[in-house]
Amino acid sequence: MPPCLSFAPLLLWPLPADASAHGPAVDRQLILNLALALALLTLAHGLLLGGLLLRRRATTGSVWRLEYLPLAALTVLFAGLAIRSEQLWARTHTTGADPAAMQVEVTGMQFAWYFRYPGPDATFGRTRPELVAPAEANPVGLDPADPHGHDDLVTAELVLPSGRPVDLRLRAQDVIHGFAVPELRLKQNAVPGQTIHIHFTPTTPGTYAILCTQLCGTGHFRMNANLRIVAPAEFNTWLATRQAAARQETTP
Amino acid sequence: MKPSLTPRAGTTARRPLLARLLTTDHHHLGIAYLLLALVSVVIGTTLSLHMRIHLTWPQVPLERILPGSYLPIVTIHGTIMLFFVLTTAPQSGFGNLVLPAQLGTRRMALPLINALGFWITALALLVLCASSLTEAGAPLSGWTAYPPLSAVASAGPGQGPGMDLWLLSIALFGIGATLSAINTLVTILRGRCTGMTWDRMPLTVWGWFTAALLSLLAFSVLLAAITLLLCDRHLGTSFFVPTGDLVNGVLHGAGGHGDGSPLLWLHLFWFFGHPEVYIAILPGMGLTSMLLANFARRRVFAYGTMVATTLLIGLLGILVWGHHMFVAGLSPFAISAFSISTVAIAVPASAKVLSWLATVWRSHPRYTTPMLFALGFVSLFITGGLTGPILAQPMLDQYLHNTYFVVAHFHLIMAMAGIFGVFAATYYWFPLITARDGRPGPLLAEKLGRWHFWCTFLGAYATFLPMHLAGLAGQPRHYSQLTGIPNHAGELMARLYPLNSFITHAALFLAASQLLFLANLVRTLRHGAPAADNPWDATTLEWHPDLLPGAPEQEGSAPIAVYRAPCFYLGDEGETFLPQWQSDATDAANQE
Numbered sequence: 001m002p003p004c005l006s007f008a009p010l011l012l013w014p015l016p017a018d019a020s021a022h023g024p025a026v027d028r029q030l031i032l033n034l035a036l037a038l039a040l041l042t043l044a045h046g047l048l049l050g051g052l053l054l055r056r057r058a059t060t061g062s063v064w065r066l067e068y069l070p071l072a073a074l075t076v077l078f079a080g081l082a083i084r085s086e087q088l089w090a091r092t093h094t095t096g097a098d099p100a101a102m103q104v105e106v107t108g109m110q111f112a113w114y115f116r117y118p119g120p121d122a123t124f125g126r127t128r129p130e131l132v133a134p135a136e137a138n139p140v141g142l143d144p145a146d147p148h149g150h151d152d153l154v155t156a157e158l159v160l161p162s163g164r165p166v167d168l169r170l171r172a173q174d175v176i177h178g179f180a181v182p183e184l185r186l187k188q189n190a191v192p193g194q195t196i197h198i199h200f201t202p203t204t205p206g207t208y209a210i211l212c213t214q215l216c217g218t219g220h221f222r223m224n225a226n227l228r229i230v231a232p233a234e235f236n237t238w239l240a241t242r243q244a245a246a247r248q249e250t251t252p
Numbered sequence: 253m254k255p256s257l258t259p260r261a262g263t264t265a266r267r268p269l270l271a272r273l274l275t276t277d278h279h280h281l282g283i284a285y286l287l288l289a290l291v292s293v294v295i296g297t298t299l300s301l302h303m304r305i306h307l308t309w310p311q312v313p314l315e316r317i318l319p320g321s322y323l324p325i326v327t328i329h330g331t332i333m334l335f336f337v338l339t340t341a342p343q344s345g346f347g348n349l350v351l352p353a354q355l356g357t358r359r360m361a362l363p364l365i366n367a368l369g370f371w372i373t374a375l376a377l378l379v380l381c382a383s384s385l386t387e388a389g390a391p392l393s394g395w396t397a398y399p400p401l402s403a404v405a406s407a408g409p410g411q412g413p414g415m416d417l418w419l420l421s422i423a424l425f426g427i428g429a430t431l432s433a434i435n436t437l438v439t440i441l442r443g444r445c446t447g448m449t450w451d452r453m454p455l456t457v458w459g460w461f462t463a464a465l466l467s468l469l470a471f472s473v474l475l476a477a478i479t480l481l482l483c484d485r486h487l488g489t490s491f492f493v494p495t496g497d498l499v500n501g502v503l504h505g506a507g508g509h510g511d512g513s514p515l516l517w518l519h520l521f522w523f524f525g526h527p528e529v530y531i532a533i534l535p536g537m538g539l540t541s542m543l544l545a546n547f548a549r550r551r552v553f554a555y556g557t558m559v560a561t562t563l564l565i566g567l568l569g570i571l572v573w574g575h576h577m578f579v580a581g582l583s584p585f586a587i588s589a590f591s592i593s594t595v596a597i598a599v600p601a602s603a604k605v606l607s608w609l610a611t612v613w614r615s616h617p618r619y620t621t622p623m624l625f626a627l628g629f630v631s632l633f634i635t636g637g638l639t640g641p642i643l644a645q646p647m648l649d650q651y652l653h654n655t656y657f658v659v660a661h662f663h664l665i666m667a668m669a670g671i672f673g674v675f676a677a678t679y680y681w682f683p684l685i686t687a688r689d690g691r692p693g694p695l696l697a698e699k700l701g702r703w704h705f706w707c708t709f710l711g712a713y714a715t716f717l718p719m720h721l722a723g724l725a726g727q728p729r730h731y732s733q734l735t736g737i738p739n740h741a742g743e744l745m746a747r748l749y750p751l752n753s754f755i756t757h758a759a760l761f762l763a764a765s766q767l768l769f770l771a772n773l774v775r776t777l778r779h780g781a782p783a784a785d786n787p788w789d790a791t792t793l794e795w796h797p798d799l800l801p802g803a804p805e806q807e808g809s810a811p812i813a814v815y816r817a818p819c820f821y822l823g824d825e826g827e828t829f830l831p832q833w834q835s836d837a838t839d840a841a842n843q844e
Contacts, residue, residue: 007721007751014724016744030648037638044605044634048627051613058551058824065552066610067603074602078641082595085645086588092647093584110407110500129496129503141498174499175401178515178579178654182726182744185651187579189513191398193494196581209741213654213728215394217401217408218323221731224741 019208019229020184021201022092025058027185029088033081097167097199104158105169107140108190111219113137113210117153119243127147132173137249140173153239153246157226158210160202161235170196178214181227189214202229274316276363281370281803282348283685285340288374289674293358294338297763299329308756310733322394325409328384330395331418335425336377338532338670343467344373344432346535346677349685351436353794354454356445356812356833358805361438365431369403371430376421383417391415394730396521399514403484406500416485422480426471433467436460445793447814451559452832454792457467458559459538462566463531469570470527477520484512492517493562518580522573529666530569534562534675536673537604543626543676544608545819546790548615549826552819553607561600568597578646579653587646594644601637605630620788621701625676628709629669635713636665639720654730657723660716668712675708675769682776683783684794687723688802694780695787696772702766711762720753722748791818791831 018024060066088139105124106114118124125148132141144151160166170179172190178189179198183206188198230238275281285452302314302325315321352360360366384390388409393402397418405412440461444453453461483489490512493505541554545552552558574582574590582590617623639661643649652658678685679696686693727748731737734745734752786795793799798812812833820830 004785007718007748008755009607010721010725010748010751016726026647026651028650029645030642032643033645033648037642041635041638044609045631047609048612048630050625051609051615052617054614054616056616056825058826060550060610060613063554063557066613067557070606071603073598075599078595078598080639081645082592085647086591088647089584089591089645093587109498110706129498132498137745155369175404175407176398176580178728180654181729182651187650187653189580189814191512191581192497193511194515194581207740209739209744211726211728214398215323215392215401215730218321218392220323221733222737224739225698226740 016182017204018183018185019202019204019206020186021203023185023203025088025184029085032084036077036081080170088142092200097197098165101165101167101199102160103167103169105140105171106158106179106190107171107173108179108216108223109173109221110175111215112139112156112211113158113177113179113212113223113225115155115158115225116140117155117239118148119151119153121148121151123148123153129173138180140141151243153242155242157228159228159230159235161232161237162202162205162229165199165201165233167197167199170198175216176214177212177216178221180211180213181208182211183208184227187213205229205231264697274367276360276367278348278352278360278363278366279687281367282345282350284370284666285345285348285373287683287753288377289337289345292332292340293379293671296329296337297766299325299332301763304449304756304759306732307734307755310735321389321392323408323730324384324390324414326730327392327394327418328380328390331380331422332377333667334528334532335422336373336380337674338666339429340373340530341674342535342539342670342677343436343460343463343531344369344429346539346674346681347432347436350681350794351457351460352439352443352801353684353796354457354792355440355443355800356448356793356796356814357439357443358799359443360435361442362435366435369428369430369432369435372424372431375479376424376428379417379424380421383414383421386410386413386417388412388414391418396525397481397517398521399484399517400482400494400497400499400504402498402517403481403492404502404504405485406497406502416482419478419482423475424747426475426478430471430475431468433464433471436464437468440464445812445814449814451556452814452817455538455541455555455558456535456792458540458562459535459792461668462562464536466527466531466534466566466569468551470524470531473520474524475844477517477524480520481517515577515581518577519573522576523570525576526573527569529565529662530565532666532670533673535568536676537633538562539673539677539680540608540626540629541604541611542792542818543622543680543767544611544617544630546788547620547623547626548612548617549789549821549829550611550615550656550819551817551821554603555608555817557603558607561603562602565597565604568593568600569821575644575649578649584646588761590647591644595641598637598641598644601633601640605634605637620679621696621698621705622676622680622788624702624705625672625679628705628712629672629676631709632669632672632712635717636661636663636669640665642842652723654728655723656719656727656729659719659729660719660723663716663719664712668716672708672712675705681794682799683787686780687775687801690787690797690800692783692787692800694776695783696776696780700772700775702773704765707765707768709761711758711765714758715755715762718751718758722751722755723753727752786831789829791820791829793832 107114126143126146127141174191177190194227208227210225391410391414401407480491490505490510493512495505495511497504572594575594682696683692814832822828
C-alpha cells in the first residue's frame with residue numbers, strides 16, 4: 001500500500017478496541033447515529049442535486065408537504081435519538097459507584113498523571129499542596145502526619161483488575177486537565193479545587209493510553225500514562241509487590 | 253437644511269486625510285471592516301498552515317519564519333478567525349455596506365457610535381498582535397482561556413503580559429461589537445422606510461437583527477468575565493482560582509481570599525461563546541436564503557417560518573452553553589437538560605435546510621458565482637450540522653469531546669459555511685462595495701470565480717471530512733506533535749500520522765485556492781468594467797439606484813417606499829420581476 005493511503009484501514013473501522021463494560025452500548029449508539037447522519041447527508045444532497053437537475057416548474061409545492069411534514073418526521077427522529085441517549089446516560093451517570101468498587105485517586109498536574117491506591121486500610125491519607133515534592137517521591141503531597149497515608153501507594157501507571165468496578169476520584173493540582181481513555185470510551189476533566197468521581201468496569205486485559213484532553217500548557221501533548229488492565233490474580237500480585245517495595249523504602 | 257454630521261453613503265468629495273479617516277460614512281466603515289477582516293484572514297490562514305506543516309513535517313524550521321510555538325499559534329488562529337474574521341466581516345462589514353440600503357434609508361441611526369465601534373475593533377486587533385510581541389510571546393490557553401491556566405502567570409510562557417494583552421484585546425473587541433450591535437438594532441427599529449414592515453424585511457436583515465441581539469447579551473457577559481479574570485490576575489481576588497492551587501511550584505489562592513471555581517469561568521465564557529458562534533453564522537444563513545430565491549427567481553419558501561426559525565435559533569443559542577461542559581464536572585441532571593436543549597436546535601436548523609431545498613427544487617437556477625457559494629453554504633451547513641446532534645449526546649461526547657471530530661464539526665458548520673457566506677456576499681455585492689458617486693462598480697470575474705468556488709469547495713471537504721475519522725480514532729485537539737510521544741499514547745498517535753499528512757496536503761490546496769480570489773480581486777479592481785444598475789435582477793433595496801453609495805439626494809424626488817415582500821418573480825421562468833421599491837401604479841402604467 002502506498003504510504004499516502006496507509007490510513008485506509010481507518011476508513012473501515014476507525015474506533016479503537018473496546019475495554020469497558022459500558023463501551024459496546026456507546027459504540028452501538030455512535031454507529032447508529034453515524035449511520036443516520038450519513039443517510040440524511042446523502043438524502044439531503046440527493047434532493048439538492050435532483051432539484052437542481054430537474055426541469056423547472058413555475059410553482060413550488062405546498063408548505064405542508066415540503067416543510068412541515070418532513071420537519072415533523074425529523075423531529076420525531078431527533079427526539080428518539082435523544083431519548084435513547086438519555087437512557088444510556090442515566091444508566092451510567094445518575095447512580096453512584098458500586099459500594100464494592102475499587103478506589104483509586106487520579107491526580108493530574110503539568111504534565112503527568114499520578115495514581116494513588118489507598119492501601120490495606122482502604123482510606124486515603126490527607127494531602128497538602130505545600131508538601132508536594134515530585135523530586136522527593138511525593139508528587140501528590142502526602143502528609144506524613146496522617147497515619148492513613150502511610151500505606152498509600154502512588155504510581156505513575158494505572159493498573160486495574162479486569163471485571164471489577166472501579167471508582168476513580170479525579171483531582172487536579174494546578175490547572176484543568178482532561179482524563180481520557182479512548183478504549184474505555186471515557187473522558188472527564190479533572191478540575192483544581194474539586195474531586196470528581198467517575199465509575200466504570202474495565203473488561204478486556206491489555207495496555208491502553210491515558211491521555212490529557214484539556215489544553216493544560218506547553219507539555220499537553222506528552223501528558224499521558226499507561227493503563228494496564230490485567231487478570232485479577234495478576235493484579236493482586238502486582239499490588240502486593242509494589243506495596244512490599246514501598247514498605248521497604250520507608251523502613252530501611 | 254441644517255448641515256448634518258452624517259454624510260451620505262459613499263461621498264467621495266476630496267477632503268483632508270484626517271477628515272476622511274474620521275469618517276462616519278457607513279459605506280466607508282463597511283469597507284474598512286472588510287479590509288480588517290481580509291488582513292485577519294490572511295494572518296489566521298498562515299497560522300493554520302503553520303500548525304498543519306508543524307504536525308506533518310516537524311523538522312521544518314518554521315520558527316525562523318514565524319516566531320512562537322504551536323499552542324500560541326492555535327490561540328491566535330482561533331481568536332483572530334472567530335472574532336476578527338467571522339464576526340466582523342458578515343455582521344459589521346456587510347452590515348454597514350448593505351443594511352441601511354436594504355431598509356430603504358441612507359443613514360445609520362447612530363453613525364458616531366458606529367464609527368467608534370470600528371476604531372475600537374481595529375485597536376483590539378492591534379492589541380491582539382501586540383500580545384505575541386511580548387518577551388514570552390502570545391498566550392497558549394486557546395480562545396477559551398480556561399483558568400487557572402489563564403489566571404496564573406506561572407502556568408506557562410505567554411501567560412504573563414501576553415495573556416493580559418489578549419484579555420484586553422477581547423474586551424476591546426466586545427466593546428466595539430456592543431456599540432456596533434446597538435447601532436444595528438436602532439437602525440433596524442427606526443430606519444425602515446415607508447412600507448418596510450417586519451414581514452417584508454429581507455432575511456439578511458433578520459439575520460443581522462438576531463445576531464445584534466445576541467451580541468448585546470453575549471458580549472456583556474464576556475466583559476464581566478474578563479473583568480473578574482483580570483481582578484484574579486492583578487488584584488488578589490479568587491473568582492476562578494481555588495484555594496491551594498499549586499502551579500509550577502507557586503502556591504495560589506492560599507492568602508485567605510476565598511475559594512474560587514474554574515467552572516464559573518466556563519459558565520460565563522460559554523454563555524458568551526455559544527451565542528458568539530451563532531453571531532458568526534446567522535447573517536450567512538439570511539444571505540443564503542435571499543440568494544437562493546434571487547437566482548431561483550422565486551419567493552423565499554416559507555418566509556414566515558424562516559423568520560421564526562432565525563429568532564428561535566437565536567433564543568435556543570443562549571440556552572445551550574452547557575453542552576461545551578459535558579465533561580467539565582457538571583451535575584448529570586444539568587447535562588441532560590443541556591443535551592435536550594441542544595438537540596432541539598436541530599429542529600429550526602432542519603426547517604431552514606428544508607426551506608432552502610424547497611426554494612431551489614425544480615427551479616433551474618442561474619449558476620452565478622454567488623449562487624454557487626450559497627449552494628456550497630447549504631451543503632456545508634448540512635454536513636457540519638448533522639454531527640451536531642451526535643455531539644449533543646453526553647454519552648457520545650464523553651468519547652468525542654476535544655477530539656478532531658469536534659474540530660471537523662465546527663470548522664465545517666461555522667468556519668467553512670461562514671466563509672462561504674462571506675464569499676457569496678463579496679461576489680454578490682462587489683458592485684456595491686466598489687460603487688462611487690451613485691454608480692455601481694465592477695462585478696468580479698465570473699469564470700475565475702467559478703474556479704475559485706470549485707477549488708474551495710473541494711478543498712474544504714478534503715480538509716475537514718477526514719478529521720471526523722481522526723476524531724473517531726481518538727486523536728485529541730491541541731497536540732503540538734504526533735511523533736515522539738512517550739508510552740502507549742505514542743502508538744495511538746503514530747497510527748494517525750498518515751491521515752494527518754493527507755489533511756495537511758488538502759489544507760495547503762485549500763489555502764492555495766484562495767490565491768484565485770485574490771487574483772480576481774486585483775484584476776477586477778484594475779480592469780473591471782462597471783456593472784449594470786441591477787446586475788442580478790435583484791428585488792431588494794440595496795440595488796435601488798437612489799440608494800447606491802454616493803447617489804445624490806435629489807430634493808423633490810419621490811421618497812423611497814416599499815410595496816411588497818422581496819423576491820417577487822413572475823412568469824414561468826421568473827423572467828419578469830418586481831423590485832420591492834416599484835409601486836403597483838408604475839407597474840400598471842408600464843403595462844398600459
